[in-house]
Amino acid sequence: xxxxxxxxxxxxxxxxxxxxxxxxxxxxxxxxxxxxxxxxxxxxxxxxxxxxxxxxxxxxxxxxxxxxxxxxxxxxxxxxxxxxxxxxxxxxxxxxxxxxxxxxxxxxxxxxxxxxxxxxxxxxxxxxxxxxxxxxxxxxxxxxxxxxxxxxxxxxxxxxxxxxxxxxxxxxxxxxxxxxxxxxxxxxxxxxxxxxxxxxxxxxxxxxxxxxxxxxxxxxxxxxxxxxxxxxxxxxxxxxxxxxxxxxxxxxxxxxxxxxxxxxxxxxxxxxxxxxxxxxxxxxxxxxxxxxxxxxxxxxxxxxxxxxxxxxxxxxxxxxxxxxxxxxxxxxxxxxxxxx
Amino acid sequence: xxxxxxxxxxxxxxxxxxxxxxxxxxxxxxxxxxxxxxxxxxxxxxxxxxxxxxxxxxxxxxxxxxxxxxxxxxxxxxxxxxxxxxxxxxxxxxxxxxxxxxxxxxxxxxxxxxxxxxxxxxxxxxxxxxxxxxxxxxxxxxxxxxxxxxxxxxxxxxxxxxxxxxxxxxxxxxxxxxxxxxxxxxxxxxxxxxxxxxxxxxxxxxxxxxxxxxxxxxxxxxxxxxxxxxxxxxxxxxxxxxxxxxxxxxxxxxxxxxxxxxxxxxxxxxxxxxxxxxxxxxxxxxxxxxxxxxxxxxxxxxxxxxxxxxxxxxxxxxxxxxxxxxxxxxxxxxxxxxxxxxxxxxxxxxxxxxxxxxxxxxxxxxxxxxxxxxxxxxxxxxxxxxxxxxxxxxxxxxxxxxxxxxxxxxxxxxxxxxxxxxxxxxxxxxxxxxxxxxxxxxxxxxxxxxxxxxxxxxxxxxxxxxxxxxxxx
Numbered sequence: 001x002x003x004x005x006x007x008x009x010x011x012x013x014x015x016x017x018x019x020x021x022x023x024x025x026x027x028x029x030x031x032x033x034x035x036x037x038x039x040x041x042x043x044x045x046x047x048x049x050x051x052x053x054x055x056x057x058x059x060x061x062x063x064x065x066x067x068x069x070x071x072x073x074x075x076x077x078x079x080x081x082x083x084x085x086x087x088x089x090x091x092x093x094x095x096x097x098x099x100x101x102x103x104x105x106x107x108x109x110x111x112x113x114x115x116x117x118x119x120x121x122x123x124x125x126x127x128x129x130x131x132x133x134x135x136x137x138x139x140x141x142x143x144x145x146x147x148x149x150x151x152x153x154x155x156x157x158x159x160x161x162x163x164x165x166x167x168x169x170x171x172x173x174x175x176x177x178x179x180x181x182x183x184x185x186x187x188x189x190x191x192x193x194x195x196x197x198x199x200x201x202x203x204x205x206x207x208x209x210x211x212x213x214x215x216x217x218x219x220x221x222x223x224x225x226x227x228x229x230x231x232x233x234x235x236x237x238x239x240x241x242x243x244x245x246x247x248x249x250x251x252x253x254x255x256x257x258x259x260x261x262x263x264x265x266x267x268x269x270x271x272x273x274x275x276x277x278x279x280x281x282x283x284x285x286x287x288x289x290x291x292x293x294x295x296x297x298x299x300x301x302x303x304x305x306x307x308x309x310x311x312x313x314x315x316x317x318x319x320x321x322x323x324x325x326x327x328x329x330x331x332x333x334x335x336x337x338x339x340x
Numbered sequence: 341x342x343x344x345x346x347x348x349x350x351x352x353x354x355x356x357x358x359x360x361x362x363x364x365x366x367x368x369x370x371x372x373x374x375x376x377x378x379x380x381x382x383x384x385x386x387x388x389x390x391x392x393x394x395x396x397x398x399x400x401x402x403x404x405x406x407x408x409x410x411x412x413x414x415x416x417x418x419x420x421x422x423x424x425x426x427x428x429x430x431x432x433x434x435x436x437x438x439x440x441x442x443x444x445x446x447x448x449x450x451x452x453x454x455x456x457x458x459x460x461x462x463x464x465x466x467x468x469x470x471x472x473x474x475x476x477x478x479x480x481x482x483x484x485x486x487x488x489x490x491x492x493x494x495x496x497x498x499x500x501x502x503x504x505x506x507x508x509x510x511x512x513x514x515x516x517x518x519x520x521x522x523x524x525x526x527x528x529x530x531x532x533x534x535x536x537x538x539x540x541x542x543x544x545x546x547x548x549x550x551x552x553x554x555x556x557x558x559x560x561x562x563x564x565x566x567x568x569x570x571x572x573x574x575x576x577x578x579x580x581x582x583x584x585x586x587x588x589x590x591x592x593x594x595x596x597x598x599x600x601x602x603x604x605x606x607x608x609x610x611x612x613x614x615x616x617x618x619x620x621x622x623x624x625x626x627x628x629x630x631x632x633x634x635x636x637x638x639x640x641x642x643x644x645x646x647x648x649x650x651x652x653x654x655x656x657x658x659x660x661x662x663x664x665x666x667x668x669x670x671x672x673x674x675x676x677x678x679x680x681x682x683x684x685x686x687x688x689x690x691x692x693x694x695x696x697x698x699x700x701x702x703x704x705x706x707x708x709x710x711x712x713x714x715x716x717x718x719x720x721x722x723x724x725x726x727x728x729x730x731x732x733x734x735x736x737x738x739x740x741x742x743x744x745x746x747x748x749x750x751x752x753x754x755x756x757x758x759x760x761x762x763x764x765x766x767x768x769x770x771x772x773x774x775x776x777x778x779x780x781x782x783x784x785x786x787x788x789x790x791x792x793x794x795x796x797x798x799x800x801x802x803x804x805x806x807x808x809x810x811x812x813x
Contacts, residue, residue: 006807009690013803026611128544128618159357171354280370289619291369296621299373308400308624311409312508315517317624321377324400326504326622328511 044143045074045082046091047112051142053092053101054109064097107174114170115150116142117163122153124164125287131210134164135200147172164286166197166216166250181252184222185230185243192221197250205245212239213333217283219264220251235336236265263339267304267318268332275305276337285334297321298335396626403501413502417524420489424528425562428482435480439473463663466733471659471710474734475651478709482559483644486528491639494521495630503622513602514609515552516545517622523549523601526556527594530773531647533558534780544616548605550777551790554769555601557594560708561764565590567712568764571744572757589761597765600797612789650772654706659734662703662714666721666732675731681722691799692759692806696722696750701763706771710734711764716743719750755809759802766798 023031052071056063069079083099086092091105101109119138123129129137145153151172154160161177162168168177181196195218200206214234223238224231230246232239241249270276280300281293297320298304307324308317315328327335402408447469451461493499499521507517518540526533533553540546557565569589574582665676674682681695688694700714713734721731725746737743747756768791769777778787 004690006810009803010807013807128616129614133614159354292619292621294369294373296623297377299370299377301374302377307397308404308504310508311404311406311505314508314511315504315620315622317504324624326507326517326624328507328620331620 042078042082042085045072045078046086047108047143048072048074049079049082049086050091050101050105050109051112051116053099054106054113057101057106062098064099068099110170110174110176111147111150112142114172115145117167117169118150118153118157118160119145120163120165121157121160121169125157131164132203132207135203164216165200166195179250181250184232184241184246184249184251185225187222187225187251187253189222189225191253192219193251193253194219195249196252199248199250205248208245209248212241213330214239214249215282215284215334219254236263236269265337265339266333267327267335267337268329270304270306270318270332270337270339272306272309274339275303276339278302278304279336279338282334282336285331289331293331293335296325297323303340304337399627400501400624403498404505409505413505416493416498417502420486420493421527423489424482424486424559425566427485428559431481431484432477435477439477440470444470444473459667462667462732463660467659467661467663468656469659470734471655471662471707472652474710474713475655475707476648478563479560479651479707480644480648482562483529483532483647484640486559487532487639487643488636490525490528491635491643492630492632495628495635497625497627500622500624504624507622509602510605513606514545514613515548515602515605516540516542516620519545519549519552519605522553523556523598526553526558528559529643529647530554530556530558530769531650531776532643534773534776535643537780541621542619544609544613544618545620547613547616547781547786548608550780551608551786551793552601552604554773554790554794555597555604555765557597557765558708560770562590564708564712564764565593565761567740567743568757568761570740571747572752572754575744576754593761593765596762600766604793604797647772650775651707651770654771654775655710658703658706658710662710662717662734663732665703666717675721677718678722681718690806691763691802692755692809693763693802694751694756697756697760697763701767705768708764708770712736716746719746723749725749755806755813758809759805762805763798763802766794766801768792768795 021029023029026032049068049072052068053063065080065083068083069076072079083092086105087094090102091108092099092101094100116138119141120134123134123137124131154169154172159171160169166179168179170176179197181193187193195214195216198206198209198214198216218234220232220234220239222230222232227243230241230243232241264279265276267276267278278298278300281290281298285293302320304318304320306316307319308326310316310326315326316332317324317326318332403412444465447465448461451465500518502524503517503520505517506520510517510519519537521539522533522536525536530553533556534550537546537549537553540549566586569586570583573589574586577585665680668676670676670679677699680699683695684698685695688696688698696715696718700711700718704711704714713736716736717732717734737746768774774787774791777790778784781787
């Protein structure tokens with residue numbers, strides 16, 4: 001006890017806290033980095049190279065060694081080593097500096113893509129993990145799931161066709177549905193379409209789209225389209241996006257003369273003393289939570305009105321089928337209504 | 341030939357699945373729901389559809405209004421708590437005088453008359469019996485008052501409105517509005533609060549509510565807080581203000597508990613519980629007159645009796661342990677208790693507490709109610725001052741001043757008192773609650789988190805307070 005002084009004790013305490021923080025802080029903690037480095041082996045590098053080549057190929061871009069090293073987050077020497085090995089094993093070949101996939105390599109790449117997208121689907125449907133994290137988690141999972149496990153997962157999820165961003169999931173034989181539609185900035189003013197795909201890379205732009213509350217499967221109508229901004233109307237609300245952000249949305253043009261009904265809105269925009277009929281629940285509301293809403297009577301055709309406004313603004317209580325049910329704003333924004 | 345056929349069928353089914361697309365399953369479900377709704381609309385006649393809009397709607401308008409919603413809520417919950425704490429004093433002292441002051445001496449003299457060896461009577465009567473009697477005397481009355489009142493409010497339909505009003509606060513920390521109810525229940529008893537989390541149907545929010553329930557100051561801890569605040573906090577302000585200051589200190593601790601509840605809920609939802617499924621729905625049922633007697637009966641049987649029984653089961657061995665460690669000597673003269681207290685004094689000092697308090701919190705894991713009696717007994721034992729009822733016999737004094745004198749003789753300062761109040765809020769749940777958490781979650785992992793995390797928080801907070809206090813004063 002002779003050496004005790006409060007300052008000394010505090011200093012030791014804060015050193016210990018700082019040490020724990022450096023070791024275990026999320027993502028950048030040394031412990032996680034070391035753990036990740038431990039898991040990064042040749043297999044991971046090879047699979048990531050294959051996947052990148054596949055993505056370049058589908059977007060009809062040519063790729064050489066230099067670009068590949070830039071895109072991938074591995075040590076230069078490791079990548080070169082991996083590519084050497086892949087060439088020997090007939091997964092890739094090079095044609096005057098441009099790297100290309102062999103038939104076998106493409107199959108392998110498709111399997112990785114399949115696991116990645118299946119896992120995103122799983123995270124979306126069966127867990128409460130936030131959208132922002134799907135991609136990164138799937139990135140690490142795609143190297144771990146074996147072929148049989150992927151099969152089991154697919155069966156468990158009911159052989160889904162698309163991942164939650166709207167990307168098609170290849171079947172085990174390599175068949176893939178095609179995404180209909182074009183990038184939003186290419187649509188002329190006045191065209192009506194449905195969002196079929198939301199690109200989740202780069203992350204910064206994806207986060208902006210999430211923050212705007214733009215959902216898969218929403219119908220939209222382009223109001224303004226120029227070099228500085230794209231304005232469209234969807235579900236009773238008006239969205240303004242920069243073209244670079246809008247380019248990450250794929251929209252399928254509705255060819256037939258569909259009447260985009262007036263008064264279509266989100267339940268969150270309902271005012272007190274207004275009544276409305278429910279049109280449906282957005283695809284964004286998935287799994288358990290979707291079933292719960294259906295159980296409570298939020299089905300097509302039910303009439304709904306506001307029962308109580310919350311003193312703190314959220315959640316509000318809605319009167320449906322004679323019962324008062326409180327829903328949070330983000331839930332209400334995923335229910336489509338038609339105001340009477 | 342046959343196999344060939346099956347393969348063909350599987351292939352065809354895969355092909356068809358591919359063609360009908362992803363939305364088929366959802367559309368089917370939805371149309372079944374819609375059909376069912378149509379059928380109900382045609383065949384079921386309702387008469388009370390209009391009724392809701394009269395009385396219920398009026399009550400709802402008031403209890404969820406911006407002006408009145410929160411004052412009414414604080415008033416009702418405050419009244420329930422006040423009635424419990426103040427109202428429980430009388431039956432508690434009655435039970436105490438019966439079980440501790442009357443039956444205990446009778447048992448002792450009875451043991452003497454049949455010439456029971458001192459160690460057996462000490463173990464059974466001073467150890468086991470006393471601990472059980474103490475827990476019953478302190479625990480039963482508040483629970484028997486709190487639970488029925490709370491259940492009546494629940495039955496009437498008011499509590500879901502509280503959840504409705506407060507949800508956005510809880511939402512910000514990743515929790516469910518109904519956690520407001522389980523938290524209030526925790527003010528009565530954490531074990532009951534943990535059971536009450538069954539009303540939260542989203543797995544993630546329910547775990548959060550279970551793990552953070554311990555931050556609600558329970559009935560077993562209110563008396564400790566009030567006693568220590570009266571002795572030490574009340575003494576530093578002018579006499580006319582002393583009761584007000586100590587009341588403020590206790591409320592401050594309870595509010596601090598809520599702050600920790602929100603903070604820890606937020607941290608949990610952002611870290612370890614991130615991946616659990618989260619849904620939200622909250623039904624606001626119509627008001628109805630509570631079925632008074634049935635409610636009283638079920639709340640007494642379902643909540644009070646079960647919790648009390650579990651507490652007794654855990655308190656009995658604790659009493660035995662307390663008596664044993666104060667009476668068994670290791671090497672030379674020292675009892676196990678004195679040896680442990682010496683060993684923990686250094687660490688206790690670092691936290692602004694002392695070895696006696698730490699030992700008391702270890703042996704009193706089964707019930708917070710016996711912390712103060714244990715502290716008094718151990719303090720008298722190690723300081724060797726007069727008073728008390730002998731080694732291993734817990735006691736409490738009627739006079740608050742005398743209690744304060746013993747504690748001060750044990751070296752207590754204002755810092756010790758403040759840190760004891762903090763540590764009483766931030767330490768592991770009692771063993772009844774721990775067991776209940778295990779029963780409800782069925783998971784060793786979450787039970788461990790719920791038990792260990794508050795102690796670590798308690799160590800950190802008391803440590804920081806102690807160092808800063810010593811730097812300033």
